Amino acid sequence: AILGCHEFGHYYACRLYRVDATAPFFLPAPLPLTGTLGAFIRIREPIQWKAALFDIGIAGPLAGFAALVLPLIVGVSLSKVVPGIAHAGDVEFGTPLILRLIEMAQFPGVPSSDIYLHPMARGAWVGVMATALNLLPIGQLDGGHILYAFLGERMKYFSWFLVAVFVPMGYFYAYSWWFWAAILVFFGMKHPSLVDAAPIGSARTKLAYLALAVLVLSFTPSPVR
Secondary structure (H helix, E strand, O other): OHHHHHHHHHHHHHHHOOOOEOOOEEEEOOOOOOOEEEEEOOEOOOOOOHHHHHHHHHHHHHHHHHHHHHHHHHHHHOOEEOOOHHHOOOOOEOOOHHHHHHHHHHOOOOOHHHEEOOHHHHHHHHHHHHHHHHHOOOOOOHHHHHHHHHHHHHHHHHHHHHHHHHHHHHHHOOOHHHHHHHHHHHHOOOOOOOOOOOOOOHHHHHHHHHHHHHHHHHOOOOOEO
């Protein structure tokens, strides 16, 4: 549902600008945590205007984030305290800032490692991770579209810098950053040229700061270890 809201945010933004796009596709996969490799829409024509690129790019993460907040709050309220539970298994999950803030409100003084998350909260956690990944300002990711509307062709230097940062992150935090770096290098670094030279405007600049705040709330350098 969270991934669906994310993709339908993109889809309805495309409809608003009369950009030809498909309804969402979901990619099933036998993964124990998610059961899916995510979802996507196929945009069938170039997006050549800054306003359209920005709005279509930002609509997905904001819609998905709005959809996950309530399940995350409810899921944490249904969780329980089990001392040391985070270190009891073979896999450890990172704690993004939004989850930690909700945990602190629900369980004051209890460390995150002692909170046994309810499955609803863990499902929302997956949505948080998907939101953080999509908002990274790199290439074809949603964050890349948002920043490209501001920087244009200069965006590519920022993308390559962040991909390079993934190399030490993979060593110090989680090997999965090497996987994402490889995927982005081979499939997600290029952008179509824009024909619109107009400034992006103050209203969309404020929305960009909102997207940055969502990224800060959602990101963790070590999602799964």
